[in-house]
Amino acid sequence: MTACDLDPDALESVADYVDHTTSEVSEAVTDADVVVVAVKPDIVGAVLSDLDLSPDQTLLSIAAGVPTDYVEARTDANVVRIMPNLAAETGDMAAAVTGDDIPGEVRQLLDDVGEFAEIDEGQMDTATAVNGSGPAFVFYLIQAMAEAGVEGGLEESDAETLAAQTFKGAAETVLRSDRSTEELIDAVCSPNGTTIEGMEVLWDSDADADVTAAVRAAEERSAELAAEFGDENDA
Template sequence: MGSALIKGLHRSGKHTVTACDLDPDALESVADYVDHTTSDVSEASAADVVIVAVKPDIVGAVLSDLDLSPDQTLLSIAAGVSTDYVEARTDANVVRIMPNLAAETGDMAAAVTADGVTDEVRELLDDVGEFAEIDEAKMDIATAVNGSGPAFVFYLIQAMADAGVEGGLEEDDAETLAAQTFKGAAETVLRSEQSVDELIDAVCSPNGTTIEGMEVLWDSDADADVAAAVAAAEERSEELAAEFGSEDDE
């Protein structure tokens, strides 16, 4: 996720980015997309915004090495790690975010805790996609929708592409058509003032091809199965948060 954000910010051309990691291979993998690489965490003290993109179990150790001031902002993307936990370990303004890998292409969907968000953070997130400001209590469901969601969409794209191949399309052509259709439909939802139901109606001509396919979906459990996948991801996010909280209390 860290490298995806780096590549997305580089793509925007609006930011000076320094990558910090103790792993030289990790730094080498993003060297072409940053202005500077370092293994010296103290260099973070010179940044306006510091992004902590590490596994939850090492957040505490990383924060203990950071010496940040109140006029800096720290963005945490560690799943299950509360804002309270981070705030207790830094003087910086803390904002928790849950982005996704599409940040790399500027198409990220991110959830961000409403408390502490600054215009500077909004501008940064705008440069790599779309975001929604939410209450922190809703971060588990947001993690399921936009954090885990790309995998669910990849699954559906593959299902549509496979159907195209079965119908005679070449594999590459079917994948292109299915993926671009999802991309175009998603963009339409974001830009249109119509509801999703209204957009479906707009595509479904009476006695046409689309309405025949939609009748199959409406009669199926597809919507319930998607909801179940989201619920399972949300439950796991809650479990991870509880596990992290238990470790912190020990």
């Protein structure tokens, strides 16, 4: 595995995780079966212009908001678009993937760092909001639960640990259980117990609508970014 970047500090930060580092694009991609383009959306075009790839190679684009057709118009390689999230660092990533041909090497790579869902290109803006932006929304909720714990007298570090681990455990339960989230909620809520009292507050609030609004706002921004690249394609 070869990492390529013009920033020496960036290369140094990943040196322990790759076989080779370089600042020369041609050196990085010449013999590569899979080339990952992980750059900011506004420089994708410039990066692609420096890549001379063949149809036998696969280009993985993880630039948010950049449509597949924009990339395909600028390379001969097989294009796979991925929206990952930062939980790849811990092997718990949720990724959305789209492409006409997703090779085995790519599937294995994604399996190694978490879970992935194959979706249509037209669903990418929604997926970007759910799994790409989603970690920030979850961090916000963890923070809110932890702050409630601190207000109740818990030490800040204890409250954060309890809140974060509760989210982690609940997420694992959802992934491993055959029951729906509604059924899981019911399983925790005992009649006249503590959980049902808290859930009544949430059910009577606009919490679900606010979460939906946050997802829609992120989705709309992703669509705006995609439209900008579409206009560039038409120019």
